[in-house]
Amino acid sequence: MAIGLIIIGDEILSGKRVDKHFPKVLELLSARGLQLSWAEYVGDDPERITNTLRRTFASEDIVFCTGGIGATPDDHTRQCAAAALGVGLALHPDAKVKIQERIADTAREAGITPVYDAPENLHRLKMGEFPVGSSIIPNPFNKIPGFFVPNVSGEGAHYFAPGFPVMAWPMFEWVLDTRYAHLFHRVARAEKSVLVFEMPESTLTPLMEAIEAEFPLVKVFSLPHVGDDKTRRHIDLGVKGEPSQVEDAFRKMEEGLRQLKADYQHAN
CATH class of the missing domain: 3.40.980.10 (MoaB/Mog-like domain)
Known part of the structure; x- marks a missing residue:
């Protein structure tokens, strides 16, 4: 509903x-x-x-x-x-x-x-x-x-x-x-994300597709930011959904980012 x-x-x-x-x-x-x-x-x-x-x-x-x-x-x-x-x-x-x-x-x-x-x-x-x-x-x-x-x-x-x-x-x-x-609170949800700096979404898309294919109870999100005087251009990249799958999917995301040699940090 x-x-x-x-x-x-x-x-x-x-x-x-x-x-x-x-x-x-x-x-x-x-x-x-x-x-x-x-x-x-x-x-x-x-x-x-x-x-x-x-x-x-x-x-x-x-x-x-x-x-x-x-x-x-x-x-x-x-x-x-x-x-x-x-x-x-x-x-x-x-x-x-x-x-x-x-x-x-x-x-x-x-x-x-x-x-x-x-x-x-x-x-x-x-x-x-x-x-x-x-x-x-x-x-x-x-x-x-x-x-x-x-x-x-x-x-x-x-x-x-x-x-x-x-x-x-x-x-x-x-x-x-x-x-x-x-x-109320019938469906447990979790969300974890990172900020990926100075990398185009096209480079991250294969990783995002692989995560959603492997973890059906998780959605991947990608929110680009053009940057300003306080932060560099970056993408808020994350996963949300069923808590246990979110943990596994987030680990896979970080592994993929390291393989891409991405400059990233955990979001607050």
Whole structure:
């Protein structure tokens, strides 16, 4: 079961906001022994959002989605999720309770009595209209929930949170810790690498291919760096995967580098 991330919003693609979700989701997953398999950025275009979700709903993946679940004209994610699933939107009863709790809290802070049927408060309830069949994700910041819905494949699910990091991140943590704790640290992984200086990748490619052929549970990675005023041109060359095979593969890598008379050092 792969894990994916969809980040929705014109403000990210235009550069008005710098995306902070991608590195944070990597951090949340890594702390639990999990890995992100893919990520996509999508602007506030309803057709594109719907088509993206229709495709990912057909998968068996665990998918985190952030952005566009508010109730302003540029928020389309709730409607697009419903369209992608071929279902309608409906006010979720648990979401209604939480949103009205937020309305009461806001009124109390202002020293006034909440008027639940005031136009602005009725409009707030739209934030609790989710695709039919959804469940809520609690929001510890301001109580207005996100939602999740199973994939049409019967495996995996999509989890929708606001674009605000202060809300989305604890909501995603809740999803992981409440629904997927059984997946934590199930697959042991290790990674080891070296910095190889002033050597072209073409010279290293046969060694990389030989390592992957001999160790099927290991992936070899090669990340070239052009160098700067602090370090010479080099390649971050390494292996990652099943721990015991990583150890053997790394030894083979170092042997190969010595045979090539490579100038290298262990990465920090």
